[in-house]
Amino acid sequence: MLQIHEIQCQYESDIVVDKVSFHVNDGDICSLLGPSGCGKTTILRAIAGFQPLTHGQVILRDQCLSQPGKLVDPEQRNIGMVFQDYALFPHLSVKDNIRFGLRKQSSAQQNSTVKRLLELVQLEDIGHRYPHELSGGQQQRVALARALAPSPDLLLLDEPFSNLDAELRKRLSLEVRDILKELKISAILVTHDQQEAFAFSDQIGLLHGGQLQQWDTPFNLYHEPSNRTVADFIGEGCFIPGVIGGEANTISTELGTLIGNRAYHWPQGSPVEVLLRPDDIVLSELGGITATVEKKVFSGSATLYTLSLPTGSRVEALLPSHRDYAIKETVQITTEADHLIAFSREEVLHGAA
Numbered sequence: 001m002l003q004i005h006e007i008q009c010q011y012e013s014d015i016v017v018d019k020v021s022f023h024v025n026d027g028d029i030c031s032l033l034g035p036s037g038c039g040k041t042t043i044l045r046a047i048a049g050f051q052p053l054t055h056g057q058v059i060l061r062d063q064c065l066s067q068p069g070k071l072v073d074p075e076q077r078n079i080g081m082v083f084q085d086y087a088l089f090p091h092l093s094v095k096d097n098i099r100f101g102l103r104k105q106s107s108a109q110q111n112s113t114v115k116r117l118l119e120l121v122q123l124e125d126i127g128h129r130y131p132h133e134l135s136g137g138q139q140q141r142v143a144l145a146r147a148l149a150p151s152p153d154l155l156l157l158d159e160p161f162s163n164l165d166a167e168l169r170k171r172l173s174l175e176v177r178d179i180l181k182e183l184k185i186s187a188i189l190v191t192h193d194q195q196e197a198f199a200f201s202d203q204i205g206l207l208h209g210g211q212l213q214q215w216d217t218p219f220n221l222y223h224e225p226s227n228r229t230v231a232d233f234i235g236e237g238c239f240i241p242g243v244i245g246g247e248a249n250t251i252s253t254e255l256g257t258l259i260g261n262r263a264y265h266w267p268q269g270s271p272v273e274v275l276l277r278p279d280d281i282v283l284s285e286l287g288g289i290t291a292t293v294e295k296k297v298f299s300g301s302a303t304l305y306t307l308s309l310p311t312g313s314r315v316e317a318l319l320p321s322h323r324d325y326a327i328k329e330t331v332q333i334t335t336e337a338d339h340l341i342a343f344s345r346e347e348v349l350h351g352a353a
């Protein structure tokens with residue numbers, strides 16, 4: 001339903017979004033994820049019609065909305081937006097805020113839409129209140145209801161949960177996902193919070209320096225990062241050096257010969273770096289490699305340990321927290337990795353295999 005085709009955006013001569021392409025299917029919930037300043041908000045603004053393009057096209061339901069020299073007005077796009085600061089009208093009640101985008105409907109239609117949306121966002125009892133009489137979470141629900149009122153083709157959400165405390169943020173983002181799925185509305189969320197993007201999205205676009213690095217499912221972004229930039233940004237983990245073995249799917253490392261789930265395309269003896277996630281490292285009851293606890297972060301059911309290996313390399317291990325290892329204590333570890341990602345040491349910034 002939405003095609004973003006090689007869009008480029010500039011502020012004066014600075015290219016801040018560089019030939020980005022992706023598409024969103026009907027009912028899909030997507031996120032744009034990446035570090036501060038990578039161009040997420042600029043892409044959202046380009047889709048909404050606030051930012052002109054210097055190259056490429058934005059196409060919604062086969063209609064070209066933006067291209068160089070063409071910018072359909074934001075109000076003509078049937079795209080809803082929810083902002084970080086809610087942007088509610090302070091002098092209007094909750095009901096009238098939601099009603100705002102429905103001016104073309106009869107008052108009977110308006111009343112029925114407002115009633116339905118108040119139920120959907122579970123604010124039926126406080127439709128008469130004003131924004132300053134609501135909590136942050138309630139204000140964000142009103143902002144969502146207001147954006148959904150005109151039945152947009154697409155909803156854009158710009159860091160909508162970032163003013164809320166961690167617990168509410170998590171709960172509300174899942175609630176919003178359920179609402180969007182129930183209404184079958186496609187959405188794009190801008191966030192720099194990986195966990196939020198993972199839990200919220202069907203597809204995630206990872207941006208870095210204005211370029212789209214990977215557009216993929218949360219699972220693939222974590223387990224199949226397409227380059228070193230994605231692997232560094234997403235999730236935890238460490239790289240250890242290795243060398244491609246005699247069989248194309250083997251890599252010999254200081255943790256022994258690791259067997260990957262793919263044939264690597266480099267010749268035998270090529271130096272590579274292997275990505276090991278904290279859940280790829282497990283305790284070994286028989287044998288294994290001796291590692292020393294350097295750091296630990298307790299997180300309830302599990303503890304994330306940073307372990308040093310005899311050569312000085314480091315790995316991270318997520319271990320059940322019922323056994324508490326002390327700093328400097330040694331543990332025996334081995335690997336249990338299903339998705340073994342390696343990058344060539346020569347071309348560290350390019351191509352996974």
Ligand SMILES: Nc1ncnc2c1ncn2[C@@H]1O[C@H](COP(=O)(O)OP(=O)(O)OP(=O)(O)O)[C@@H](O)[C@H]1O
Nearest residue numbers: 011016034035036037038039040041042043190192
């Ligand atoms: N109005 C502007 N004029 C000039 N440069 C701008 C303007 N708005 C944004 N930029 C620059 O464009 C780049 C991309 O900004 P953008 O706001 O899209 O990033 P972002 O990924 O959304 O960042 P954040 O997560 O910090 O909000 C940044 O380098 C920013 O400084």
